[in-house]
Amino acid sequence: MAIHSPARHDDRENAPGHRRIAVIGAGVMGLSIAHDLRLHGHTVTVVADRPAADSVSGVAAAIWFPYRSGASPLLASWLQRSKERFEHLAADPATGIDLRAGTVVERDEHADRSWTAAVVGHREAEAAKLPPGAVAGVRATVPVIAMPYYLSWLHRRCTELGVRFARRTISSVGDLDGEADLVVVAAGMRSGALLDDHTLYPIRGQIVRLANPGLTEWITDDDNPAGVTYVVPRRDDIVCGGVAEVGSYDTEPDPETERAILERATSLIPALKGLPVLSRAAGLRPARDTVRLERVEGHPLPVIACYGHGGAGVTLSWGCAETVCDLVPAQGVA
Numbered sequence: 001m002a003i004h005s006p007a008r009h010d011d012r013e014n015a016p017g018h019r020r021i022a023v024i025g026a027g028v029m030g031l032s033i034a035h036d037l038r039l040h041g042h043t044v045t046v047v048a049d050r051p052a053a054d055s056v057s058g059v060a061a062a063i064w065f066p067y068r069s070g071a072s073p074l075l076a077s078w079l080q081r082s083k084e085r086f087e088h089l090a091a092d093p094a095t096g097i098d099l100r101a102g103t104v105v106e107r108d109e110h111a112d113r114s115w116t117a118a119v120v121g122h123r124e125a126e127a128a129k130l131p132p133g134a135v136a137g138v139r140a141t142v143p144v145i146a147m148p149y150y151l152s153w154l155h156r157r158c159t160e161l162g163v164r165f166a167r168r169t170i171s172s173v174g175d176l177d178g179e180a181d182l183v184v185v186a187a188g189m190r191s192g193a194l195l196d197d198h199t200l201y202p203i204r205g206q207i208v209r210l211a212n213p214g215l216t217e218w219i220t221d222d223d224n225p226a227g228v229t230y231v232v233p234r235r236d237d238i239v240c241g242g243v244a245e246v247g248s249y250d251t252e253p254d255p256e257t258e259r260a261i262l263e264r265a266t267s268l269i270p271a272l273k274g275l276p277v278l279s280r281a282a283g284l285r286p287a288r289d290t291v292r293l294e295r296v297e298g299h300p301l302p303v304i305a306c307y308g309h310g311g312a313g314v315t316l317s318w319g320c321a322e323t324v325c326d327l328v329p330a331q332g333v334a
């Protein structure tokens with residue numbers, strides 16, 4: 001399906017600087033970018049071969065926290081901006097976002113607490129409430145994003161704004177020559193193949209979703225020597241994870257891994273014992289030593305890359321979308 005003209009006419013489309021932009025990727029990153037580009041008045045088409053729910057974005061827990069994110073000088077501002085926007089959106093229950101209290105367990109006395117700069121009111125966790133082996137912990141209230149609700153809401157919101165969607169596999173950004181003035185590559189783990197970037201690698205994760213009898217408190221114990229462990233209660237379920245297998249492309253949930261996840265999660269939160277399993281999933285965090293968010297030269301069309309967010313693609317989504325908008329060249333400058 002080729003890219004068409006916008007869904008409806010908008011005066012902004014005649015404004016100087018207006019562009020026809022194709023965003024490759026309908027995960028949380030592509031949708032957030034499309035949303036903001038459209039608000040800037042561009043004609044935007046999201047081109048993707050899988051809906052968000054069937055991408056790794058549909059596997060995310062998702063808690064606002066910079067787990068295994070690539071480095072960037074802009075990381076702190078992306079964290080801050082995304083958190084502000086999630087907090088604003090949380091006022092609308094339809095978004096699936098709730099602000100929830102929980103604990104980050106630390107097992108290293110030099111644990112990186114830079115993320116707390118964005119969290120007003122965070123404080124030391126009480127030592128008596130931490131698991132054995134923990135050296136400290138941080139109590140914080142952060143956005144918990146129930147992805148099934150959030151991705152549906154975001155897709156709906158994009159459609160309401162006039163973003164177009166085309167179901168299609170792109171083999172090279174050159175496929176879009178003549179159909180767009182600019183391409184944004186937000187294709188998650190498969191972005192590397194589109195831009196000949198061999199520095200992107202998977203960090204496999206696995207989760208199991210349990211029925212939620214009414215828990216709200218989350219906990220993360222990422223440096224647990226038995227394996228990364230987190231429990232994230234959402235509206236309808238509780239997400240228990242996980243693993244962080246660097247270089248594995250296996251997207252099938254493994255039963256033995258699930259057993260071990262449940263054992264670790266239950267030792268953190270005994271109330272999980274015996275709760276019915278609702279579903280399970282595995283996914284590949286699109287990791288890179290540095291997030292790639294920049295203009296890419298060497299293509300007939302101007303290209304902006306936005307990928308490599310590792311285990312923090314949801315957490316960084318709105319901040320990165322804003323930076324993508326800033327990188328769209330003014331008309332005639334490209």
Ligand SMILES: Cc1cc2nc3c(=O)[nH]c(=O)nc-3n(C[C@H](O)[C@H](O)[C@H](O)COP(=O)(O)OP(=O)(O)OC[C@H]3O[C@@H](n4cnc5c(N)ncnc54)[C@H](O)[C@@H]3O)c2cc1C
Nearest residue numbers: 025026027029049050057061063170188205283313314315
């Ligand atoms: C178990 C697990 C738990 C996680 N928990 C969290 C969390 O709590 N908080 C958090 O912030 N992050 C979390 N993450 C990480 C988060 O899920 C990812 O960083 C994020 O979803 C990446 O989003 P994306 O839009 O870049 O990619 P994806 O969601 O993978 O979307 C990629 C899109 O690109 C499209 N596409 C790709 N290639 C092509 C092509 N050639 N042609 C057409 N379309 C193409 C796909 O169809 C899809 O629509 C977790 C990940 C896992 C695995």
